[in-house]
Amino acid sequence: MKLSLTVNGADRSAQDVWPGTSLLTALREEFGLTGAKNACEQGECGSCTVYLDGDPVCSCLVAAAQAEGRQVRTVEGLGGPEAVQRAFLACGAVQCGFCTPGLVVAVHDLVHRIEDPDEATIREALAGNLCRCTGYEKIIEAVRCAAAELRAELSEHSAPPGLPEPSESSGPVRR
Amino acid sequence: MEFLAPADWTEALEAKAAHPGAVPICGGTDVMVELNFELRRPPALLDLGRIRALKDWEVCDGHVRLGAAVTFARIISALADRLPALATAARTVGSPQIRNRATIGGNLGTASPAGDAHPVLLATGAVVEAESVRGVRTIPVGDFFTGVKRNALEPDELIRAVRIPETAGPQQFAKVGSRNAMVIAVCSFAVALDLERRTVGTGIGSAGPRPLTAPAAEDFLAGALDWDGLAVSEDAAERFGALVAAAASPIDDVRGTAAYRRRALAVMAVRTLRWMTEKEAVAV
Ligand SMILES: Cc1cc2nc3c(=O)[nH]c(=O)nc-3n(C[C@H](O)[C@H](O)[C@H](O)COP(=O)(O)OP(=O)(O)OC[C@H]3O[C@@H](n4cnc5c(N)ncnc54)[C@H](O)[C@@H]3O)c2cc1C
Ligand code: FES
Ligand code: FES
Numbered sequence: 001m002k003l004s005l006t007v008n009g010a011d012r013s014a015q016d017v018w019p020g021t022s023l024l025t026a027l028r029e030e031f032g033l034t035g036a037k038n039a040c041e042q043g044e045c046g047s048c049t050v051y052l053d054g055d056p057v058c059s060c061l062v063a064a065a066q067a068e069g070r071q072v073r074t075v076e077g078l079g080g081p082e083a084v085q086r087a088f089l090a091c092g093a094v095q096c097g098f099c100t101p102g103l104v105v106a107v108h109d110l111v112h113r114i115e116d117p118d119e120a121t122i123r124e125a126l127a128g129n130l131c132r133c134t135g136y137e138k139i140i141e142a143v144r145c146a147a148a149e150l151r152a153e154l155s156e157h158s159a160p161p162g163l164p165e166p167s168e169s170s171g172p173v174r175r
Numbered sequence: 176m177e178f179l180a181p182a183d184w185t186e187a188l189e190a191k192a193a194h195p196g197a198v199p200i201c202g203g204t205d206v207m208v209e210l211n212f213e214l215r216r217p218p219a220l221l222d223l224g225r226i227r228a229l230k231d232w233e234v235c236d237g238h239v240r241l242g243a244a245v246t247f248a249r250i251i252s253a254l255a256d257r258l259p260a261l262a263t264a265a266r267t268v269g270s271p272q273i274r275n276r277a278t279i280g281g282n283l284g285t286a287s288p289a290g291d292a293h294p295v296l297l298a299t300g301a302v303v304e305a306e307s308v309r310g311v312r313t314i315p316v317g318d319f320f321t322g323v324k325r326n327a328l329e330p331d332e333l334i335r336a337v338r339i340p341e342t343a344g345p346q347q348f349a350k351v352g353s354r355n356a357m358v359i360a361v362c363s364f365a366v367a368l369d370l371e372r373r374t375v376g377t378g379i380g381s382a383g384p385r386p387l388t389a390p391a392a393e394d395f396l397a398g399a400l401d402w403d404g405l406a407v408s409e410d411a412a413e414r415f416g417a418l419v420a421a422a423a424s425p426i427d428d429v430r431g432t433a434a435y436r437r438r439a440l441a442v443m444a445v446r447t448l449r450w451m452t453e454k455e456a457v458a459v
Contacts, residue, residue, distance in 0.1 A: 001178055018176070019177060019178035019219075019220060020176055020210040020216075020220065022207060022210075022211060041208075041211040041212070042208045042211065042212070043204055043207075043208065043269065043270075043272070043273055044357065049272055055248070055275040056271065056275060057275050057276050058204075058273065060207065061202075061203050061204050061207040061208065061273075061276060062203055062207065062276070063178070063200060063203055063206075063207060063210075063220065063222070065178045065180065065220075065222065066200070066222055066224050068180070106271070109271075123356075124271075124356070125271055127270045127271070127355075127356030127357055128269065128270020128271055128272045128273060128356075128357060129270075
């Protein structure tokens with residue numbers, strides 16, 4: 001079947017896609033976006049995490065045809081290296097790197113939803129992302145680091161007291 | 176394999192009638208695992224993800240009516256006050272990525288004995304709305320599960336919604352697993368009190384060929400509970416636990432032994448009862 005969707009802001013389409021193909025396979029094999037990784041194909045590891053209409057999902061568990069006409073954003077589309085990716089580098093949160101793209105998307109979602117997540121919130125938000133190498137401590141540190149950087153960016157951009165609130169479009173754009 | 180993508184509910188029912196072998200796919204968190212591992216090669220997939228009406232919930236006639244495609248993430252974010260036990264169960268499902276896709280209708284469709292919504296739906300006396308081109312059928316959830324991963328749907332039927340009575344007293348859900356996240360229940364338990372009717376509802380997960388209730392435990396507690404003070408004696412609580420454990424018919428499997436499951440059920444029953452009776456303010 002034919003498949004058309006928006007990936008990282010661009011219209012993409014593919015011909016002759018088998019109807020049971022996962023979004024993950026379509027992204028990797030039809031569109032050459034190999035950021036999202038295939039490790040388990042059963043929703044356990046989160047290495048295939050992408051945004052689907054703004055929500056982080058396991059792309060291995062979405063039929064590509066279900067994403068017809070919808071918005072997909074992959075790790076390649078976050079614009080990089082942005083705050084989360086810089087934090088992963090700075091904190092040494094990457095070893096073999098296989099889990100990293102999925103984690104970056106999950107963390108990107110978290111720090112853009114919650115300004116200052118505590119440890120329990122971070123662990124809960126990342127419960128669907130497995131890492132065989134790091135033991136998670138550095139990853140959690142990277143989340144804190146990224147959140148702090150985003151808070152700093154926000155306060156830099158916010159108007160000094162007494163001035164009118166900036167209009168929605170002039171503030172820093174989150175997500 | 177065909178991919179059927181009906182735009183609305185009527186089209187979906189017509190498609191299911193025309194292709195009774197088509198496998199509905201909603202969040203895909205169960206169906207895609209089977210496709211990825213070639214455990215299933217259906218003649219067609221029937222995508223329910225485009226049907227707006229299935230994603231809504233509403234309150235009507237003393238019920239909260241959840242469209243089949245309401246996700247667990249949505250239950251947590253929008254319904255924690257109205258359906259506290261279901262929201263508690265929803266929080267234990269998979270991971271954030273799974274909860275963003277996994278739906279209540281898909282949980283029922285799979286009808287796994289371990290499905291986390293099921294004990295709560297049983298304890299609260301929920302009703303499944305099934306529909307086909309022939310008409311609508313309401314199935315009490317206790318009659319919906321017919322065996323291991325089997326449900327009462329006819330080949331041309333789809334789940335339209337599930338109706339859960341509005342919360343009429345404290346209710347709780349507990350689940351035992353090998354860790355705190357991303358875990359299939361070793362066993363699970365839900366209990367709901369109806370303060371007006373003075374009745375008790377229970378639901379047991381992962382300790383039988385299908386989700387079960389514990390009618391003897393329900394009757395016993397309804398009689399033993401001090402409904403005005405919402406208090407229960409230690410002995411009565413223990414007895415309630417024992418009756419819940421006795422209602423289960425667990426097996427030994429990779430996740431746990433039958434004996435462990437019975438023991439854990441008794442503990443969860445006593446514990447959830449404490450949570451309900453030791454609270455000052457009753458969350459209604
Ligand atoms: C990593 C992982 C972790 C998980 N953890 C849990 C957990 O902790 N607890 C738990 O309960 N489950 C868990 N699950 C299982 C799954 O997420 C749930 O069963 C979920 O509710 C399925 O919903 P879905 O919309 O994704 O279903 P789908 O995969 O789309 O469908 C599931 C089944 O229901 C049928 N179906 C779907 N919608 C309808 C409808 N409207 N009418 C008729 N039939 C329908 C489908 O044909 C299929 O047979 C997990 C799954 C994964 C992959
Ligand atoms: S590859 Fe999708 S969750 Fe592991
Ligand atoms: S860095 Fe190797 S799996 Fe996480």
